[in-house]
Every structure is written in structure tokens, then in C-alpha cells.
Amino acid sequence: MGVCTSKPEKRNPYAIREPEADPSGIPGTPLSPDAGNHRRKDEVVAGKQSPFFPFYSPSPARFLKKSPVPAGSASSTPRRFFRRPFPPPSPAKHIRAVLARRQGKKATSTADSIPEEAEADGGAAELDKRFGFSKEFSSRLEVGDEVGRGHFGYTCSAKFKKGELKGQQVAVKVIPKSKMTTAIAIEDVRREVKILRALNGHSNLVKFYDAFEDQENVYIVMELCEGGELLDMILSRGGKYSEDDAKAVMVQILNVVAFCHLQGVVHRDLKPENFLYTSKDESSELKAIDFGLSDFVRPDERLNDIVGSAYYVAPEVLHRSYSTEADVWSIGVIAYILLCGSRPFWARTESGIFKAVLKADPSFDEAPWPTLSSEAKDFVKRLLNKDPRKRISAAQALSHPWIQSYNSIKVPLDILIFKLMKSYMRSSSLRKAALRALSKTLTADELYYLREQFALLEPSKNGSISIENINKALMKYATDAMKESRVTDFLSSLNSLQYRRMDFEEFCAAALSVHQLEALDRWEQHARCAYELFEKDGNRAIVIEELASELGLGPSIPVHVVLHDWIRHTDGKLSFLGFVKLLHGVSSRSLAKAQ
Template sequence: MGVCFSTIKVSGSNSNNNVNHNRKEATKQQTKTTKATAPTRKKQEVVDHQQNNKNVNNEEEKKLKVKEKQGSKAIPCGKRTDFGYDKDFGMRYTIGKLLGHGQFGYTYVATDKANGDRVAVKRIEKNKMILPIAVEDVKREVKILRELTGHENVVQFYNALEDDSYVYIVMELCEGGELLDRILSKKDSRYTEKDAAVVVRQMLKVAAQCHLHGLVHRDMKPENFLFKSTKEDTPLKATDFGLSDFIKPGRKFQDIVGSAYYVAPEVLKRKSGPESDVWSIGVITYILLCGRRPFWDKTEDGIFKEVLKNKPDFRRKPWPTISTSARDFVNKLLVKDPRARLTAAQALSHPWVREGGSASEIPIDISVLSNMRQFVKYSRLKQFALRALASTINEEELADLKDQFDAIDVDKNGAISLEEMRQVVFSLSNL
């Protein structure tokens, strides 16, 4: 219409008629255009309406998925699981002082209300069992303790109970202290090869019993062995079967578990079996005889390289004063090829470790206890630091870390390999 008015003004004649004519033509054209585009507009409005509905539905679906995800996070797998254990813990036991704690639970002294006996209770929080695998770990630990109950060198299992918040594993109370603490507490500092052999024999008996049941302990270390009482002839008891698992003949474990100092070469190669327990006992024996670790570095990766490549040092003091039989025993346990390593049953027959065997009763060099004391202090400091770090992380942050770990752990074997970490670094560098 602007163009029409401009033309009219320029022509100067019959202006009104021209204006009216042009207005009529414009009106006709507009009406025609409107009639032609009405169905198209209507159709477009329907499409737009459908698209809007689709967007709304997509948003609703997204919100629903987020709610479902949040709901599943809010209720961990352990909280939703009925373990099938007795539900009357509070009626049967009274919890006392704290003994120690791990990743999922705390261990307390408790009293049996029926007879007044003192027991140890491992209380595991259901809220911390986020994934089904955590639930299976608890069930497996209870099953293993039931299988091994009755063995003189395994902590006795009494009962498993539960309530809405916790699973309770009731066990024999061992009040004689940890293995290395007991050795270091000797008042006259009289510590001999025979003392070490008595301890090692009991550990081998546990390993042999586990292997007989198709079990691998997978975390043999001094901290997991406690003395029953403070008496001189009290038995040594194996505890903490949280990493233990059943293994079928001819099969191998592919996950890397255990403590860095005691881990066997085949564990690092993801092809481990019962032989790894014997390696760990070999490492403990080495420490018992000289007070130092056979494989050491400032980092875990460094320790792993030492385990895979190097041999233990038998030249440094006090090894020249240790008996040939003791050195031979340790050498046969710390064989890198698990097929050439002694089994637990074979090791029990070695002259140095067997009852009435060749282990010397002459006191070991005083430097051994000094070395051992430094080793224990370092281990305790490391444990304290890790616990202090863990105590600063709340449940939400812990769950977030768990999610991040699961995202990096592509093969879902419970450990992050060097290759998996490389992939993460590569992905981040490309952002």
C-alpha cells in the first residue's frame, strides 16, 4: 500500500478515484491472500501445538527420569534388601566400646544379655551398601565365616542379625592384640626364630583350611591376625574375610585386591588364585625375621614394580645371622611364579616351620624389633591419615566419588587400571 500511495502522489490526476481503486484492489488481494493462507496457518498452528506438546512431554519424561534416578540414589540397595537374618539384635545384645572401623562398618565390644558373655560385633550400615555388589559382599562374608567356624585359628562366628539400618555380624572377641603389637610388647625383648615360626605355622593353617574349602582369603596381613587373649600360649586368630571369595578349580581372579605390601605378582597380572595367600604369608615372614618389607617404594605403583621385577634382599643386616633354613623357607614362599611356589599344605611340612622343627631359639638381632617398631608406626600413621580423610567426606560426596569411580572403571572389576586412567586423561585433554 505504501507503493500505491507514492505512485498516486506522483501522477497528480483523479487522485480519489485512483486511491479508492487501489484500496479496493489491495483489499481484494489481501482477502484473497488471507483465504489462501488460512488453511496453511491452521495446519501450522496444529503442528506447532503438537511440537509444543512433544517438548512438554520430553521435559516431563526427563524430569521423571531424574526423579527416578534420585529416588534410586535415595534408597541404597542395602536399605531395600532383606538379608534373611534374625531381627532381634537389640533384645539379645548390648553394644559397648568401639574397637575399630573400616569402609562400611564399625566393630564394637558387645554383651550377650542371655549369659553375659562378651563378643565382638561388626555393624555394617545398610545405607552404605549403594550397589547390589556391596550386599553380596556382606552375604558372602557371613557364609565364609560359617564355613570356617570351628577352626582353632579363625575367629569364631556366632550369629548374623539385621534391622532397618544395619547388619550385625556377631563373632568371638579377641583381646590379645594385633600380631606385630604382641611381638613388640615382649618385656624382655627376647624374640626368636621359633617365636616367628609358631606364628607363621598358624597363618599357614588358616590358608590351608581356606583353600580346602575352595576359598582364598586375599588380604593376609599382620593387622588381620589377632591373639585370642593376653595369655602366653593363646592362639592366633584370622579375622576380616571381607575380601575373601570362593574360587572354582581352574579359574582365576581377575581383580586386584589386598594391601600393596603383601600383594602377589599374579594378582597384579589379574590371574590369581589360592597361591596369592602363600605369597602374602611369605612377605609377613620376611617382616617377622628382619622387621622390614621385602618390597618397598614411596608409592603404590613403585611397590607394584618392585613386586613384579625385583627379588627380596637377604644380604642386608640381620639376614646374615638368620638361619639357612629360615631363608630357604622365605625364598620358597616368595617365588614369583605361583606354579613353582609352595602350597600352604606343603609349606606346613617345611623343616623351619613345622612343630619341633629347625627354627632357632636364639634371640634375633635387636635391630629387628627396632625396624619392626618403625614399620608399625609408619603403617599406623598411614591408616590414621586415611581415616581422617574419610571422616571429612559426607555420604553425598562419597556417593558422588563412587559414581565417578564406576564411570572410570569400564570393565567393572572394582579397580582402575592404568589404561582406564589414560582414557580419562585423554578424554579430558580433548575437552
Template sequence: MGHCCSKGAVKEDVNTGSIAGVNYQNERPSRKPPTPAGDTPVHSFTGSPWQIPFPEGVGATPSPAGTPRRSMLKWPFPPPSPAKPIMSAIRKRREIKKEKSKIPEEEGKETEISLDKTFGYSRNFRSRYELGKEVGRGHFGHTCVAKCKKGALKNQSVAVKIISKSKMTTAISIEDVRREVMLLKGLCGHQHMVHFYDAFEDDQNVYIVMELCEGGELLDRILSKGGRYTETDAKSIVMQILSVASFIHLQGVVHRDLKPENFLFSTKDEASPMKVIDFGLSDFVRPDQRLNDIVGSAYYVAPEVLHRSYNVEADMWSIGVITYILLCGSRPFFARTESGIFRSVVRADPNLNCSPWPSVSPEAKDFVKRLLNKDHRKRMTASQALTHPWLRDENHDVPLDILVYKLVKSYVRATPLRRAALKALSKALTEDELIYLSAQFNHLEPKDGCVSLDNFKTALVKHSTAAMKESRVLDILEKMKPLSYTQMTFEEFSAAAISPHQLEALQGWEAIANTAFQYFELEGNRTISIEALAQEMNVGESTHSTLKDWIRSSDGKLNFLGYTKFLHGLSIRSSNTRQQQ
């Protein structure tokens, strides 16, 4: 099973840049080096690392980082590296929970509430499998090679993840194991998912039987190539990662720990396919839900995870970090300490100027930039990334994207003015964006060039797995009911399925916005009062002074600034911030 920040941390060797595991669960003494002179000590917990000043060497751009190195301690599932104040807060929370889990007895004695550690799995593991050598050890257990004695897998070698029940000390840790098995079983079937065979248990352990991948980790391949892939080889790796990411995201699952160590090659062959492993940190998430627990590995964690509000876009950031490493052999965010890494993730921009980046294609650099965008709303989805110009010439399918459902749901419930603004924007789209939209429209299998709610439902059910039902992704169809009474042409679908936030991240956004505003002037712009505009955007009177600048005094219609801001949306927080500046 993977590890969340309440179960372990990672120490970085200041001299070598390598990472070593530190086990907090067993209360081992910390092996973290002393705080370097000049670093400000942290004494209180904060979900955001902004309060902490940059460590020496971290400014507008991250410090150069060497090729990621193998851990000093060979953990098969390396624990993540949350910052010191986060770990301090979690340890305190654990102590409080431990106290609450004890019931005082008449004579002042205390007994811990017994935990039910039965999972309902088959208990005949020993009769079906013969355990072999250990191939890895993690925080909660270890992984061994085993040979099947009978059944469909007779004489076949498999990997068995053995999780000790003695280390399941809380109801949460028990649920973590149950969820990991549920995820592996529900997601089984994708070509880049590690294949799940079965789960067993006895009084001491839980046994998760999976496909044995003998080709080693992606990290090992990166190191064997001197830390850098050619663009052609990098594309092959990235497409496999995007393929499985788009699959699990459509099912309503966020992995939360995508990194080179968690991708294994099936065989040692150079052209061997990869498999994603370790769903111990993964979780089910509805399309409109935001998760808030800080989990993952420091070098790959997304900014919004540190701010405790994220969804599947956090995985896309991690894929951006992996792509950066593949193309240049170093990390995009680096610091001497864990909290320093977090500050770099939140504040610094990835360095795309130093060698070898001048020799990397503009398309590859744009690809990395659009994944490492700190605003999660502007980040590409996995399906969108597969249509990016850098990957477009490759032979691959474009999967159905759950983002389309989220955007169409908002469109059919939007006001007429907003729909008119989006329709104008859709007429200014470039061919690059239309390729993605055409692929998504075709997934809906239109009839006579139109789609309705039935098309959206059929497409989603067609790609449904047990995991999708568990994550309740299908619930989004209930919020799309206005489509029951109408049909969408491709033109209207394009208006409904575009994200102004993502378009703003494009280099050609200004030209797109100008063209769109011309269409809006002809077909959608109308006289509107400040009060009506505030109601349209669902904001209060405090925003009126801001909205005044969006309306032309000559005819009372939205000006260009107003149009672009109206597309973007305005929150009460952002408007108050503007007034204070």
C-alpha cells in the same frame, strides 16, 4: 567387612613409610603427595605394571625398607593400596554402572533401581546384646565390644562388626556382606579361625557377632619386639598361619588379604593362639578356577593377582611376605609409591643378603624363597610348607592338601608317555619330598597299601564344611572317575601327586632330573616323531622347530632336554616367544 580395590586405597607417607587410608567411596579429596620429580605419570589403566619404569632406587633388588609401621589413621581394617591407574579405571567403571542403574521416566526424570537390602537375618539384636565401646572403625562400618544379655553366651563379651546399609549402594556390596557372613559361618570351627556366633540386621545395619580377641594384632607384637622375631618365635607364628591357610584352601576359599593386621591374639598372654579375621575380601574358588579381580594390600599382593589370574597360591605369597617381616623386620618389596610397590613385587627379588639375613639359618631362607617365588606353580602350598625342613622338627599335623587332588586328576587323564615320565621322576625324589607325600597318602587311609577313588572321596568328605560345598570343591571327584576302575600303590601315588614345577624350584633340581632321566631311559623312553610329541603336548605345528631339539637324531627318543621340557609342559605362547628371540 574387608575392602576390595574398588572400595578404597592406601596412601604411603613418603617420609615415614607409614600408610594412611584414603576413602574413595565417600569421594574425599586425595591426600596422596605430589608425584616425585622424575616419576613417569600414568594416564592409562593396565592390569600389569610392567609398562611403568622403576621409580628411583628400585632396581634388581628392592630398596631397603624399615619395620612396617602403624597406620597414621587407625583403621581396624586398613583399605588396600591399588595403583593410581587401577583406581582411575574402577572409578570410571563405577560411574558407568551408576548410569546403567537409572531408568528414564516419561517426564525425563530418573529414579535409581531400588536395592533389596534384606538378608533374612534375625532382627532382635538389641534385645540380645548391649553395645559397648567402639574398638575399631573401617570403611563400611565399625567394630564394638558387646555383652550378651541372654542365651548360651549370657554375660560374655563379644565383638560386633556393624555394617551400615546406607553404604551398600550396589548389588555387589550387598553380596559382599552376604558372602562374608557365609564364609565365617561355613569355616567356623578351626582353632585359628575367629569364631562366628550369629548375624543380625535391622533397617539401618547388619550386625556380625564374633569372638572377642583381646590380645591385639600380630603387627603390634612385631613392633613390640623391635620389628624382628627370633627364628623359634617366628616358627610358632608361621605354623599357626599355615594351619589356618591349609584349612581354608582345602575348603575352596582364598583369603586375599593375609597380613599382620588381620591376625589377632586371643589374649594378651605371650603364648596366646592367633585367629585370622576379616573375610571381607575372601571368595570361594574351585581348584581349577582362576580369579581375576585385583584385591588385597599392596605390600602383600602376589604378582599373579596383578596379572589378573590367581588361585589360593596368592595367599602363600602373602604368608611369605609375613615370614620375611618376622625374620628381618622389614618389607621384602618397598617403594615410594603404590605403583612402585607393584613394580617391585612383579620385578624385584627379595633381599636375603643384607643384615640380619647372614645370621638367619639356610633352612629359613630357603623357606622364604620357596614362598616368594614369582611363578605361582613353583610356590609351596600350606601343607607342603608345614613339611619344610625349617618347620619339620616342630610338633604339628600335616593337613590334607587339595593340590594332591588336582595333580592326581591330571595324572589319571594323562597319556602313557607322560605317566611314564612322572613315574621316573618319582623314583628320584629325596626324603624331604617323600615325607609330604607319605603324609598325604596316609590321609587317604589306604587299604592293603592301595587307594582308589573311594579313598579320595572319603578323605575329602571327612574334611568338608559348608564352605566346601559352596565352593564346589567336591566336583573335582567327577574328573577323577578313572580311579574307579583301578587302585594306586604308594609308588604310583607318588608319581601322580608330584609337581615338576615345584621340583624345579629346588636347589637340587639338576641332580633329581638327571637321576630321573636315567630311570626314564630304562623304563619309559621310546621312539616318537615330532608330530606325535606335538600331539602329546597339545600344541600346533608352530612348535615343531622347537620340539625338533628335544628328540635325539640317533634313535628318535627324547633327549635330556626333551625329557625335562616334556615334564614342564609347553604352551603355544611360550613356544612362539622362543622363536621370536
């Protein structure tokens, strides 16, 4: 495994830096499908030259046997760059086509023919680069020294010259309009400002002040964070964090990400470089930065752009179908690094990294994992589950026993419960009965998260909730981002709660995730216990036609073939296999595929 040397020059806290050397020596194009446009990585302050750290080795023990690698042979930041086509199930072909389309060129057979920057052509000159931002930048702010320079711009310190913020020190990201050579690039700048403006206010999110423009540049004015990036802190410690220190970092990251997800924003580039400390004090707050790759996402929507950074990218991103769960995977990679000083997935090329992400499992056998708590290992494993349906959410991670043992953490409202409730409300009465049986088998730790979520909905005195409670809870935590991501529109799927109320017992059945429970070692025990309860309270003789009607299957489905194993032929009741399949939910489409 290669080791890393960080660059000695100053790094830009708020704009992408130049592509860094890759261990493979392969030049490339951005992993983002926006090569050549302004897609940027907001990064931070001066880096420290580091000959090597266990953070960049398979394990601290194995690393000590290796000699330092010359500067430039590896990078402190895994790049978003590759040129060689991936082996299947690689998305490289798709990316090349997207890049070519965005640059106004025909798709070519080799990635090498795709330029790293979009070329300004006749069409680019006609682009409307007016953003509607204030044009009073020079009259409002006094610009100081440049603090970093990147591939698409640079960052300066500045201070307000007048108004309520007079004398306030800030950071200004300067994005030249000459770099915005496509309509996509212009829209990306517009969306980044919109997201920063909409999300402003969370304590672990970099503060946004204003955006300005003139004939040449766009200026994004943000909080000046002088404590350096989380990556610098990891390197200064040699990649060694105690469990308690790692928890302190995780709590802040999870809090801001859970907040973003509730608002309908997925970050898409979470990594240690994208978290800044407000000051040099190790106890200072962490701030999430770099929303240049972020996007709004509806609760029932899947994104397909392949963006992010290789070491932190989730498997489903490479498969081009993902949502907020992809951010949680990236947090899992960060947690793994903090606890053992090594990356869970590593290779000398980007395609090798992607193959490892798709196929390999992170190791929990090498030092220091055997000495860490079982709760810590369970926490990381549940974040790094390759199936996004089985991966816990950011809010659930904050209710995990490993985090809760550190401090009494306030669990935020989770957008996931509304997705699960939507599925429950649309289920047949038979599936609802099965879910109620399963909810009665939950452990105290699993019920803790559900109790916290139910309390956040502020139930009435009789201990029940309605659509009004849900509306009020969402509005309490809402920002303008919810309008863009249509989160509130999602409530229409819960409209049946207008006419009735839901108590905590039913809420547990509605808001539990069968897929997440299936990922646990004790899943078989859960399912068997639930089936026994279902046998006593809800199981009854049922004919296949009735079951098909319950499941909403159409006449085109050969129900006797598809549902044959669902019913016990001795007494006509639902079998254990049928019960488990019912828990997962079924559709005509999924049953047709199962034939």
C-alpha cells in the same frame, strides 16, 4: 625408606579403619575394585604410638642411622589406596573401569574423577537390602562400649542376654545399610557372612556366632579377641623375632590358611593386622579375621579382582589371574618381616610398591639374614617365588624342614594334590612314565610331604587308594564352604580311579609338582637322574607322528617343526630336552605358541 608411626587412637578389630596417611601424600581410591562400596578391612584393638621400628626400614642396621619421621608422614598399615595411573604392566586402567562400572558411571581418563565412595543415586534407593538375617538383635544382645570405628562402620563389645550363650562377651561389627550403595556392596556383605558361617570351627579362625539385621544396620557377631593384632606384637618387639618365635606364628597362620584353601576359600588380604591374639598372653592363639575381601574359588578357577594391601599383594594379583597361591605369597611377606624386621618390597608410592613386587627380588644379604639358618632362608624364598606354579602351598610349607625342626607338625590335607592328580590322570602314558622316573629322584624331605598326604587319604591294607578313599578324606575335613567352591565336583576328573587303585609309588608320580622342583637349585640333578632312569626303563624309539598322537596334537599343528628337538635323530628315542618338556606337560595351544 620411610618409617612408620602407628595411630594412637583405638583401632577396630572387626571393621576397616579410615584411610591413613601415605608417605607420598597422595590421596587415593581403594586398591579393591570396590571403592565406595562396603569392602572393608577387619582390624584390631588399640594401637601403640611408636616413633619408629626397624620393621619399617630396609634393614635394622641402616635404620639406626635415620631419625624419626613425624607422626602422619607414614602409616602403620600400607593402604589399599592409589590415584595415579601405574606404569605398565599396571592394572590401574582396568581398576578405574571397574570402579566406574560398579558406581554406575562411564569410565573416565583420569583416576581423580572417580569418587572415593559410591554416590547414592536413584538406583541405589531401589536396592533390596534385606539379607534374611534374624531381626532379634536388640532382644538377644546387650551392647557395650564402642571399641573401634572405621570407614564403613564400627565395632562394639556386647554380651548375650539369654539362651545357651547368656553372659558370653562378643564383638559386634555394625555395618550401616546406608553405606551399601551398590548391588556389589550388598553381595559382599552376604558373602562375608556366608564364608564366616561356612568356615566356622577352626581353632585359628575367629569364631562366628550369628548375623542380625534391622532397618538401619547389619550386625555380625563374632568372638571378642582382646590380645591385639600381630602387628602390635611385632612393633612391641621392634620387629625382632627369633627363628623359633617366628615358627610359632607361622605354624598357626599356615594351618588356618591351608584349611581355608582346602575348603575353596581364598582370603586375599593376609597381613599382620588381620591376625588377632585371643588374650594378652603371648602364648595365646592367633585368630585370622577380616573375610571382607575373601571369595570362594574352584580348584581349576582363576580370579581377576585386584584386591588386598599393597605390601602384601602377589604379582599374579596385579596381572589379574590368581588363585589360592596369592595367599601364600602374603604369608611369605609376613615371614620375611618376622625374621628380619623389614619389608621385602618397599617404595614411597603404591605404584612403586607394585613395580617392586613385579620386578624386584627381596634381599637376603643384609643383617640379620647372614646369621639366620639356611632352612629359614629357603622357607621364605619358596613362599616368595614370583611364579605361583613354583610357589609351595600352605600345607607344603608346614612340611618344610624349617617348620618340622621346631615341632612335629601335623600336615593338613592339601587341595594341591588333587589338582596335580587331575593333570596326571589326563596325561599320556609317555608322560606318566617320565613322571614316575622323576618321582624316584625325590629326596627324603620331598617325600615326607607326599607320605603325609598319602596317609591322610587312608589307604587300604594293601597300601593303595581309590576314588572312595579320596571322597572319604575330603568329607572328613569338609565344611559347607566346599559346596560353594565346588571342590567335591572336582573329583569327577579323578573318576578313572573308580576302576583301579593307585599305590604310593604312582601317587608320588601323580602328586609331585614339576614346576616346584624346577625352582630348586638341584633341579638339573633331579632332571638328569630321572632321564637316566627313563632311558633304562621307559625310553624307546618313537616317531614324531606317534609322539604327536601321544600328546593329543591335532592336524593343524606342524608336528615335525614343533617336535623336531624332542627326538634324538641317532636312535629315534626321546631326547633330554623332549623329556623335560614332557614332564611339564604340553598342549596343542602351548606348542602352537612355541613356534
